Amino acid sequence: MNNFAYAKATNAAQAIEQLNGNTQNKIVAGGTNINDLLKYFVTQADKLVDINPFIDNHAITPLENGGVRLGALVTNADTAYNPVIESKYPLLSKAILAGASAQIRNMATNGGNLNQRTRCYYFYDVNTPCNKREPGSGCSAIKGYNRIHAILGQSENCIAVFPSDMCVALAALNATVNITGPDGDRVLAFADYHRLPGDTPHIDNNLKHGEIITGIDLPAKGFEKNYSYLKLRDRASYSFALVSVATGLDLDGTIINEARIALGGVAHKPWRVTAAEDFLKGKEATQDNFAAAADIILQGAQGYEYNNFKIPLAKRAIIRNGMMALNPDSQRPGAQPSL
Amino acid sequence: METNNTHTTSLRVNGTDYRLDVLPWVSLLDALREKLDLTGTKKGCDHGQCGACTVLVDGKRVLSCLTLAVMKDGSDVTTIEGIAKNQELHPLQKAFIEHDAFQCGYCTPGQICSGIGMLKEGKAHTREEVAELMSGNLCRCGASKGIIDALMEVKEGGGYE
Numbered sequence: 177m178n179n180f181a182y183a184k185a186t187n188a189a190q191a192i193e194q195l196n197g198n199t200q201n202k203i204v205a206g207g208t209n210i211n212d213l214l215k216y217f218v219t220q221a222d223k224l225v226d227i228n229p230f231i232d233n234h235a236i237t238p239l240e241n242g243g244v245r246l247g248a249l250v251t252n253a254d255t256a257y258n259p260v261i262e263s264k265y266p267l268l269s270k271a272i273l274a275g276a277s278a279q280i281r282n283m284a285t286n287g288g289n290l291n292q293r294t295r296c297y298y299f300y301d302v303n304t305p306c307n308k309r310e311p312g313s314g315c316s317a318i319k320g321y322n323r324i325h326a327i328l329g330q331s332e333n334c335i336a337v338f339p340s341d342m343c344v345a346l347a348a349l350n351a352t353v354n355i356t357g358p359d360g361d362r363v364l365a366f367a368d369y370h371r372l373p374g375d376t377p378h379i380d381n382n383l384k385h386g387e388i389i390t391g392i393d394l395p396a397k398g399f400e401k402n403y404s405y406l407k408l409r410d411r412a413s414y415s416f417a418l419v420s421v422a423t424g425l426d427l428d429g430t431i432i433n434e435a436r437i438a439l440g441g442v443a444h445k446p447w448r449v450t451a452a453e454d455f456l457k458g459k460e461a462t463q464d465n466f467a468a469a470a471d472i473i474l475q476g477a478q479g480y481e482y483n484n485f486k487i488p489l490a491k492r493a494i495i496r497n498g499m500m501a502l503n504p505d506s507q508r509p510g511a512q513p514s515l
Numbered sequence: 516m517e518t519n520n521t522h523t524t525s526l527r528v529n530g531t532d533y534r535l536d537v538l539p540w541v542s543l544l545d546a547l548r549e550k551l552d553l554t555g556t557k558k559g560c561d562h563g564q565c566g567a568c569t570v571l572v573d574g575k576r577v578l579s580c581l582t583l584a585v586m587k588d589g590s591d592v593t594t595i596e597g598i599a600k601n602q603e604l605h606p607l608q609k610a611f612i613e614h615d616a617f618q619c620g621y622c623t624p625g626q627i628c629s630g631i632g633m634l635k636e637g638k639a640h641t642r643e644e645v646a647e648l649m650s651g652n653l654c655r656c657g658a659s660k661g662i663i664d665a666l667m668e669v670k671e672g673g674g675y676e
Contacts, residue, residue: 181520182539182585204586211581212562214540224539226586253575257638277651278633280563282575283582413650509647 181223194225206284209292242396248287248389267403271345274407274511287389294336308377323482329443334377347446348422348438357387370445399424404500407511417441421497449473466498524588529597544579555595566652569625576632595624610665618656
């Protein structure tokens with residue numbers, strides 16, 4: 177780690193003052209990602225501004241519209257095990273519990289989850305070129321070992337994936353992100369929060385320097401009757417997704433009123449294609465219809481030498497998870513495939 | 516810079532109060548090992564991938580390698596040195612011995628702190644759930660079966676507070 181200073185902030189105004197417009201002054205909350213990035217010299221800091229002393233943003237509270245607000249500083253574990261989240265938004269609960277380890281979930285915050293960086297091996301290895309870490313240096317993954325990399329939405333500059341599980345569920349649930357900053361408060365739809373790499377792969381999301389996430393709002397509709405989170409990875413647990421799927425279904429008998437399908441591990445942001453969800457409207461919840469929806473979601477997918485397998489795997493995962501959502505009890509610890 | 520950049524940090528560790536002057540980048544793990552000579556907590560990967568550095572902070576299991584000591588000012592920390600009471604091993608320590616739940620022993624302090632945290636959380640009911648909720652602690656010797664056997668025995672026997 178390089179030398180850096182440390183300051184506490186008890187509210188957003190203090191944090192903004194401490195950040196002082198210097199992009200090398202950075203916010204720390206749970207610290208599970210930034211402390212690791214600092215150790216590897218992937219990130220450097222002049223100062224860490226600790227926002228844990230914030231008085232607000234530590235609670236999960238009901239909203240007047242029937243939804244729920246997740247405080248940005250609530251830990252992932254406290255969110256996943258919150259009785260309201262478990263009963264009204266079990267898809268979110270399952271997705272969070274599929275990520276990281278129990279220790280990390282006890283530390284990591286909801287706001288931090290959105291702002292974590294990719295786990296691309298080349299991004300982490302400061303001895304190799306990486307456009308995300310060092311713009312203009314090149315992408316080592318495109319012609320390198322790219323097993324974990326993107327098949328959708330990537331660019332010639334970057335094929336990294338966003339590693340979160342929690343955010344896949346938040347995308348499926350149409351969450352919104354509450355932000356405060358020097359220019360006041362604003363709200364972003366979840367789909368507008370993370371970015372595709374394009375020719376600016378060093379910018380992961382639309383949070384500007386000096387801005388802070390204060391909370392994440394969930395709309396009233398939680399798909400608590402028919403939902404499933406499926407995560408496929410190289411180990412049974414404690415590993416990032418090769419492909420993950422969050423599915424929520426609103427059913428009338430066996431007919432789909434509304435479907436939500438979001439994918440993780442395949443792109444620079446949680447991947448959702450509303451045309452596929454529109455296709456499923458009014459159709460039977462069958463393997464054939466989920467397969468047709470998967471073809472729409474995966475249109476334009478492009479693999480590389482070591483991750484071509486993700487395209488057929490993602491299709492099968494979408495179908496399997498659609499069927500699992502009909503029977504949420506078929507879900508297993510670690511979001512493994514149903515037996 | 517260093518002299519101006521130290522932060523006085525109060526920690527209660529295994530029931531004893533300490534005031535430490537730490538630099539911002541000192542991990543809780545390094546503070547425990549290097550400043551308090553509590554070397555029971557192990558540095559495995561130092562990157563949050565192995566769980567060997569697991570300790571209990573305010574009763575919750577966390578990774579001390581990814582925790583900055585300065586951010587835990589005022590916290591109550593329990594390490595493996597604080598698990599046994601009055602020379603009497605904790606039930607989980609006894610169960611680890613009975614079930615051959617270690618070979619080289621390097622992951623064991625983290626496994627035991629994590630296991631106690633898991634039992635207190637009360638979210639693991641089946642063997643499969645115990646395995647899932649202990650997946651943040653790796654055992655390279657292959658003693659995971661014994662570790663889970665020990666945890667199941669203590670979970671069912673109770674008395675692990």
